Amino acid sequence: MSEKLNNIIEQLKSLTLLEAAELVSEIEKVFGVDTSVSIASGNIANVGPAQPVVAIEAVEEKTQFDVILSDVPADKKIAILKIVRNITGLGLKESKEIVDNVPKVLKESVSKEESETIKKEIEAAGGKISLK
Template sequence: MSNVNEIIEKLKTLTLLEASELVSKIEETFGVDASVSAGAAVMMAPAAAGGGEAAPKQEEKTTFDVILEEIPADKKVAVYKVVRSIANIAVNQVKDFTATLPKTLKEGVSKEEAETAKQQLQEAGAKVKVA
């Protein structure tokens, strides 16, 4: 009998509690998560075997950009006023500033500041996104 067949036969004799402990130990040893799909587990296994460390968790984003995507023709004046205050530019610069869209109005700002700017622009009629 091959090693794989021997292991399978031994696994068949495990109690539910023992099987649960085995899964936990495999997750700990190889840095994998048994709750992920089989395809993802297979992809993680070679990386875990090489370094022995689990993949780093994705950090939560702390800075955001406010991007002006579209200004409806009938809302230009209202949107220009808000753009002027957000971008802190002169009245005569607003039209040139918004001539090509999408345009980033604010870069690297807090979530609260980005949401406030987005809300002001949307209330004026602009199409905006925070990225």
Template sequence: MSTTTEILEKLKTLTLVEASELVTQIEETFGVDASATGAVMVQNTATESTTQEEEKTTFDVIVEDVPSDKRVAVLKVLRKLTSLGLSDAKEFTTSLPKALKEAVSKEEAEEAKTQLESAGAKVKIA
């Protein structure tokens, strides 16, 4: 195994703190500024995570909380969005957080979230 390959393998095992310390030591030892390179690395990481988020095609609508004074309005929306009867909708709201819709399109998830939040529920999309 060549020296550069060995160094690369060791670099792969560093924690974020250790890598930061290494960069600082390299800058001090060789009198260089690694901030421009770091910015490129951060930018590439941000681009990669955006790409991963864009690849997600199905979403879950999770009802996190329903204030007691908004319960009736939220129950009406729950029943409108699903085929739940009144007693099932009431039961649904007693064990929150809970997924109301699973594996739906982003548009459907956003629409359900908007309607539920308008009625007073706290909702997240996962």
């Protein structure tokens, strides 16, 4: 471990309980993390001395999206209907049903690139898409 980290550890060891609680509170504010710890087993005999715990959740970039047709203006239905047919591979009747009954999912679990391409096509035709 580096000397810098050793110094921080030594300083943490010398904190009073009140100072440690203030430090945890400040870490939560500054870094936007939750330091609460839940003990699911109910057996707290195995828990060591009270020490501040910082739980940092990894923020994962979403890679799969659901493409939802959320709005279709009446004067743009035919243009959007053609795009929906191309995107979904459905027939005229099924595609018309989607366009007439928005919001509807066009595609589920598609890549970011594909979802953005679909969104651009539909929005260019006058419709609105939401990605989830």
